[in-house]
Amino acid sequence: MFVGHYGPALALAGGRKGPSLAVACVAVQLVDFAWSGALLAGIEHARVVPGFTALSPLDLYDMPYTHALASAFAWAAGAALLYGVVTRAWVAAALVGVCVISHWLLDWVVHKPDLILWGDVKVGLGLWDAPAAGVAAEFGVLALGFVAYMTRTAPKSRLGAVAPWAFFALLAAMAVINWLGPTPPDSAAVAMSALAVYVLTAVLAAGLDRVRTARPAG
Numbered sequence: 472m473f474v475g476h477y478g479p480a481l482a483l484a485g486g487r488k489g490p491s492l493a494v495a496c497v498a499v500q501l502v503d504f505a506w507s508g509a510l511l512a513g514i515e516h517a518r519v520v521p522g523f524t525a526l527s528p529l530d531l532y533d534m535p536y537t538h539a540l541a542s543a544f545a546w547a548a549g550a551a552l553l554y555g556v557v558t559r560a561w562v563a564a565a566l567v568g569v570c571v572i573s574h575w576l577l578d579w580v581v582h583k584p585d586l587i588l589w590g591d592v593k594v595g596l597g598l599w600d601a602p603a604a605g606v607a608a609e610f611g612v613l614a615l616g617f618v619a620y621m622t623r624t625a626p627k628s629r630l631g632a633v634a635p636w637a638f639f640a641l642l643a644a645m646a647v648i649n650w651l652g653p654t655p656p657d658s659a660a661v662a663m664s665a666l667a668v669y670v671l672t673a674v675l676a677a678g679l680d681r682v683r684t685a686r687p688a689g
């Protein structure tokens with residue numbers, strides 16, 4: 472999955488006890504940050520195969536350290552522990568862990584069976600090969616998170632009222648560009664552009680954190 476990963480971030484961030492949206496946006500893509508680095512370092516492997524699935528040309532044949540279920544739990548536990556030790560906000564820390572693990576679950580919905588469940592067993596429901604369902608899942612999860620975020624947070628200013636819509640529109644546009652744009656030349660190009668998108672999204676989320684606040688109780 473791509474921008475749909477931001478659904479859980481939007482759903483869990485910005486409230487009175489949750490992490491900031493910026494932290495949540497990094498958390499939901501944490502294993503993909505690691506995956507991009509592992510690809511560039513030659514630790515994990517993928518190849519671009521035009522038409523590999525209807526919505527993604529990536530053959531993700533080797534990613535044991537970032538996208539196995541056990542490793543996803545390890546990344547989640549590590550992130551939650553680090554966040555908790557630094558902030559002492561353990562509810563938010565647990566939500567950071569949930570954000571990290573959500574990545575594997577959403578990837579499981581759309582990927583071909585390339586996610587290690589255990590040992591040699593690889594799983595994936597493959598919605599990327601059912602374009603209508605894949606697109607619906609991507610936007611559906613993102614939209615649900617957006618509604619939750621807008622319900623739980625309130626604007627501090629006029630900018631705070633408008634900015635989330637721009638954020639949502641930009642994510643949707645990046646998804647469409649990803650699906651309809653040119654096929655990337657190789658997996659390194661995919662890793663670099665993924666990193667750029669994830670960093671940009673986190674920076675914009677930090678901007679949203681400044682212009683919106685948790686709604687008061689009741």
Ligand SMILES: [Zn+2]
Binds near residue numbers: 574578
């Ligand atoms: Zn992933």
